[in-house]
Amino acid sequence: MKENNKLDVKVTNSSMVTRPIRRCFPIFLLPTFAAFFIGFIYPFLKGIYLSFCKFVTTSNATFIGFDNYIKAFNDASFRHAFGYTALYAVVSLVLINLIAFLLAYLLTQGLKGTNIFRTVFFMPNLIGGIVLGYIWSMIFNGILSRYNTSILLETKYGFWGLVVLMCWQQIGYMMIIYIAGLQSVPGDLMEAAVIDGASRWQTLIHVTLPNVMPSITICMFLSLTNGFKLFDQNLALTGGQPFKFMADGTQIRTTEMLALNIYNTFYGQAASAKGVAQAKAVLFFILVAAISLIQLKATKSKEVQQ
Amino acid sequence: MKKRMLAVAMAATMVAACFAGCGNKTTSGSSSDSEGQVYWLNFKPEADEALQGIAKTYTDQTGVPVTIVTAAEGTYNSTLTAEMDKDEAPTLFVVGNQAAVKTWGDFCYDLKDTDVYKELTTDDFTLYDGDKVASIGYCYESFGIIVNKTLLAKAGHSLDEIKNFDSLKAVADDIHANAATLGFDAFTSSGMDDSSSWRFSGHLANMPLYYEAEADGWDGICPATIKGTYLDNYKKIWDLYTTDAKNDKATLADAGYDAETEFLNGEAVFYQNGSWEYSALSEKYSDDELAMIPIYVGVEGEENQGLCSGTENCWAVNANASEEDIQATLDFMKWMVTSEEGTKCMADQFGVIPYKGAQENTNLFIKQGDEMREAGKYTVDWTFNLTPNVDDWRAGVVSAINQYDAGGSWDDVVSAFVDGWATQYQAAQQ
Numbered sequence: 112m113k114e115n116n117k118l119d120v121k122v123t124n125s126s127m128v129t130r131p132i133r134r135c136f137p138i139f140l141l142p143t144f145a146a147f148f149i150g151f152i153y154p155f156l157k158g159i160y161l162s163f164c165k166f167v168t169t170s171n172a173t174f175i176g177f178d179n180y181i182k183a184f185n186d187a188s189f190r191h192a193f194g195y196t197a198l199y200a201v202v203s204l205v206l207i208n209l210i211a212f213l214l215a216y217l218l219t220q221g222l223k224g225t226n227i228f229r230t231v232f233f234m235p236n237l238i239g240g241i242v243l244g245y246i247w248s249m250i251f252n253g254i255l256s257r258y259n260t261s262i263l264l265e266t267k268y269g270f271w272g273l274v275v276l277m278c279w280q281q282i283g284y285m286m287i288i289y290i291a292g293l294q295s296v297p298g299d300l301m302e303a304a305v306i307d308g309a310s311r312w313q314t315l316i317h318v319t320l321p322n323v324m325p326s327i328t329i330c331m332f333l334s335l336t337n338g339f340k341l342f343d344q345n346l347a348l349t350g351g352q353p354f355k356f357m358a359d360g361t362q363i364r365t366t367e368m369l370a371l372n373i374y375n376t377f378y379g380q381a382a383s384a385k386g387v388a389q390a391k392a393v394l395f396f397i398l399v400a401a402i403s404l405i406q407l408k409a410t411k412s413k414e415v416q417q
Numbered sequence: 418m419k420k421r422m423l424a425v426a427m428a429a430t431m432v433a434a435c436f437a438g439c440g441n442k443t444t445s446g447s448s449s450d451s452e453g454q455v456y457w458l459n460f461k462p463e464a465d466e467a468l469q470g471i472a473k474t475y476t477d478q479t480g481v482p483v484t485i486v487t488a489a490e491g492t493y494n495s496t497l498t499a500e501m502d503k504d505e506a507p508t509l510f511v512v513g514n515q516a517a518v519k520t521w522g523d524f525c526y527d528l529k530d531t532d533v534y535k536e537l538t539t540d541d542f543t544l545y546d547g548d549k550v551a552s553i554g555y556c557y558e559s560f561g562i563i564v565n566k567t568l569l570a571k572a573g574h575s576l577d578e579i580k581n582f583d584s585l586k587a588v589a590d591d592i593h594a595n596a597a598t599l600g601f602d603a604f605t606s607s608g609m610d611d612s613s614s615w616r617f618s619g620h621l622a623n624m625p626l627y628y629e630a631e632a633d634g635w636d637g638i639c640p641a642t643i644k645g646t647y648l649d650n651y652k653k654i655w656d657l658y659t660t661d662a663k664n665d666k667a668t669l670a671d672a673g674y675d676a677e678t679e680f681l682n683g684e685a686v687f688y689q690n691g692s693w694e695y696s697a698l699s700e701k702y703s704d705d706e707l708a709m710i711p712i713y714v715g716v717e718g719e720e721n722q723g724l725c726s727g728t729e730n731c732w733a734v735n736a737n738a739s740e741e742d743i744q745a746t747l748d749f750m751k752w753m754v755t756s757e758e759g760t761k762c763m764a765d766q767f768g769v770i771p772y773k774g775a776q777e778n779t780n781l782f783i784k785q786g787d788e789m790r791e792a793g794k795y796t797v798d799w800t801f802n803l804t805p806n807v808d809d810w811r812a813g814v815v816s817a818i819n820q821y822d823a824g825g826s827w828d829d830v831v832s833a834f835v836d837g838w839a840t841q842y843q844a845a846q847q
Binding site: 167168169170182248252256259260261262263264350351352353354356359361362364375378379382383384 | 494495498501502519520521523524611665667668670671672806808809812813815816817819820823824825829832833836837840844845847
């Protein structure tokens with residue numbers, strides 16, 4: 112058996128075999144590329160085109176220029192959703208990462224039952240967003256109904272409710288990434304720090320943190336983009352309620368985030384709003400892409416080479 | 418060599434799997450294009466099973482393929498948007514209100530002078546896009562307050578007492594006051610979650626809208642602004658629904674109460690809903706135990722008010738379909754409202770249909786509506802079909818009512834109702 116294995120390794124590495132495989136690369140590449148093209152590139156380009164159009168069905172669109180973008184910028188509910196989403200993204204980014212790192216740090220200290228804790232903390236991540244939204248709305252309302260109110264009645268309840276929900280769901284996931292990062296901190300560095308007489312706190316700040324910067328980068332990236340793109344949980348937990356009625360008669364769904372705002376514009380209103388929703392979606396893409404690139408650049412620069 | 422073959426085979430399988438779905442469809446499509454076919458995007462999930470059966474009967478008799486696809490509850494608009502984009506778009510779909518005409522008007526084939534249009538007994542349910550007949554009603558429904566007569570008698574009251582809002586309130590207040598001893602309450606829960614809020618932001622809101630439309634002579638045209646003249650009446654009936662019921666009104670926003678189950682379990686006497694509930698309720702109650710009475714809101718002369726009758730079930734034919742498909746669809750529609758099997762299916766599934774060949778209907782609530790009409794009472798139209806951007810407008814009303822229920826001000830509801838209408842009208846006009 113052993114000899115056979117050795118033989119196999121040699122055979123796959125020889126150029127006799129790799130050359131024909133290299134020549135066949137389109138066979139391996141094409142299916143994935145086709146799927147990527149059909150599922151991403153084509154819809155993306157068409158979406159950008161549609162944002163300049165007035166349409167009911169996407170195959171029958173008339174070009175109208177920048178009208179949709181002007182309407183999108185003038186839409187008070189869209190501006191509100193942007194502010195609300197940004198606030199949410201920042202708050203959840205800080206909370207999720209702080210708590211996840213703390214848990215990861217505790218669970219790499221060699222406590223008893225570490226594996227059980229890791230599993231338990233990770234599990235919420237396996238439940239779908241819509242289900243979570245409904246379950247948590249029941250939990251919150253179970254408590255709030257004692258005070259004769261509901262999560263749908265106060266913007267601040269909706270906001271903090273969503274933060275709690277997302278922390279509960281995401282912390283476990285981020286924790287796993289942090290644990291991997293913490294475990295890869297070289298032991299000799301830690302040992303050297305101890306020998307040099309560094310306190311626990313000093314070791315954490317000056318040795319551990321710089322070494323887990325790659326994990327921090329990826330976790331911040333994930334939680335920031337997740338925060339901006341949040342949809343199902345938002346829809347199921349509050350659906351935008353409560354509404355605020357402005358003096359000019361427009362209504363603002365005070366707990367509506369960007370993705371839900373786009374969805375509601377697309378399906379809730381008259382045909383002419385579909386193009387506006389599309390324009391909002393393009394703006395949304397640019398925004399999320401820009402923010403995540405800036406964040407990546409900022410945290411990447413703090414990473415150290417091991 | 419073997420490995421290479423394997424790789425090629427695997428890649429081929431993947432590609433085949435990707436395209437298999439599309440391949441199938443095109444072949445079946447092109448083979449039947451010559452004679453035309455029918456694709457009905459159905460709006461009522463509860464009718465799906467029966468419609469699949471009738472489609473098969475029609476295909477067996479005529480050889481014309483009929484496809485019936487049913488959109489899941491509450492997703493008709495998004496399903497229609499997606500389906501209309503396909504090469505084989507629905508040939509028959511539902512355009513049930515003015516907002517839908519606004520969106521889908523260009524897709525509606527002018528039904529004027531078609532054979533099926535000539536079978537109609539009334540134009541009351543026809544929707545127009547300018548002069549064009551955009552869609553025609555294929556059934557009509559009534560809503561009001563469903564009463565459990567047995568429980569009402571147990572509480573020591575009878576239907577004869579209820580003539581207007583004040584007498585309804587007197588009966589309901591009495592039942593509510595004695596709820597603990599009786600073991601049931603006056604009204605079922607008025608839940609404001611998505612599965613139930615339409616009963617109030619849509620159907621109950623029809624009362625103030627109808628009376629305002631009558632007073633101001635809207636004449637079936639959506640006005641740019643409304644006054645909310647009868648919103649005090651709306652408040653009265655809402656307060657009655659939420660006070661004379663078991664659950665605390667602050668919990669209505671999203672506790673997910675199931676009013677139908679409460680009514681079936683005999684937990685309440687009154688239940689605001691429509692004739693479509695008959696099939697579910699008649700499984701438990703006999704016709705003698707049930708009645709539907711008008712929704713009294715305290716408007717002068719309402720002793721003479723009947724049920725709210727109208728429809729959101731209107732057929733439209735896709736103008737962009739091929740000529741053969743349009744003809745096949747029109748033939749199918751005509752068959753549905755004239756043939757023995759078709760009219761029977763329509764009567765069973767949709768209740769009353771406004772066509773000459775309609776079979777007698779068995780729906781108690783519709784019959785009671787007809788009796789009231791024959792007794793000279795006036796029918797309340799479904800004025801809410803005029804609502805601009807109907808989903809957004811209703812969402813605003815629901816949110817405002819939730820705040821009111823939790824101790825907020827009624828002014829918010831008025832604002833959502835009146836200012837919301839003006840805003841949505843503007844938005845819909847763009």
